[in-house]
Amino acid sequence: MCLAIPGQIVEIAEKEPLARVNVGGVTRNVNVGLLDDGAVAPGDWILIHVGFALSKIDEGQAHDQLRMLRAMGEDGLAIEEVRGYRFAEPSQ
């Protein structure tokens, strides 16, 4: 559960501290309330933990982190976790 998952921001919500991110082809909204206001923009990379952005990272770091998750055999779990974030998805 201490997995930190790298994702790339696709879109920033206007009213709430939410960002739409892409993690290995899965897109979900995550909360960016733990980052400074205006700290991230579309195209930026972030580290995600339990539905929240923990920190902004650069693209190289994002790829390093992905490689590490892969090496630890946790990349599948990471995608599963992101897929499980339902809190800001339209209800089915």
Added chain:
Amino acid sequence: MKYVDEFRDAGIISGVAREIARTAKPSRLYRIMEVCGGHTHSIYRHGLRDVLPANIELVHGPGCPVCVLPTGRVDDGLAIAARENVILTCFGDMMRVPGTKGTPLELKARGADIRMVYSPLDALRIAASNPEKHVCFFAIGFETTAPSTALTILRAQELGVNNFSVFCNHVTIVPAMRAILDSPDMRIDGFVGPGHVSSITGCRPYEFIARDYGKPVVVSGFEPLDILESILLILRQLDAGEARVENQYKRIVPWEGNPPALMALARVFELRPYFEWRGLGFISQSALSIKPDFAGFDAEKLFNVPGVRVTDPRGAQCGEVLKGVLKPPQCKLFGTECNPEHPVGALMVSSEGACAAYYRYAMHASAVEA
């Protein structure tokens, strides 16, 4: 997105390993604790033990959230789940942690409404869409996770979701490190400091360890190269007779931490006078509780939890393993009664738990192709 499978750094890694071997004095023994369970996992996964000289012992620390949660608190959470009209939500790892009467997963199979979530915000959403039920989130984790719970409580207040509460078991890593340093049966020469926890707390909270205890702390990333570099930095400090806090994980960890996250923590939580840790016993000011301003979201205020202290199952030596006094295979139940399919103790549940990591990798050395 492309995953790169091979090890980019194989050459550099053997270089650092050689440097470690050169720096370590053969005449002495080095006991280095990796505090964080993520590091423990990486060390076993990549077989790092095998590239270190024999006189460097890696001691596994308490930084695994489900591992340090005492059985009594699991029972308390499950007592909440047993109440009428309550939905208990928790992270996946927590689902398999044994309480006295079974794991959350087993209680669910017996009819309790217990649901796995990946984010505390998902627990809040379940509350918003089930107004006739009470939804409690079983919160565990260190400073990496606690700010997310804090923001979720603030969000619940903002949205006026009144059927939501948090059973707060958040703990803080520094008092546990102090308890280890104060423990007479533990001799640690230096710490590989936690990575993601430090991205929130920054490096300052570790300064007393260098100043008052004279031990080096190197905050470290999780890749094999990160961990080996951190070990080398610790050895160099020891060799020079120094003790400082160093930051090997600058790419993620700012020295001052994450101010918005620290502010969220300060708004919602306060320190408990003391809290029980599995293996380490009661440690003062080592855990967070919800401030009275948010009492309406505090499951411990809303429900009478039993609060009974429970000892580990017979034969289980989780406490000794957590303290680094025993290695996982030295526990009498390891690999027999206690295995990842049927964990007796919490250290066998999570991939960050020393017993699970040892079982998965060290027992099947051929699976480690690093």
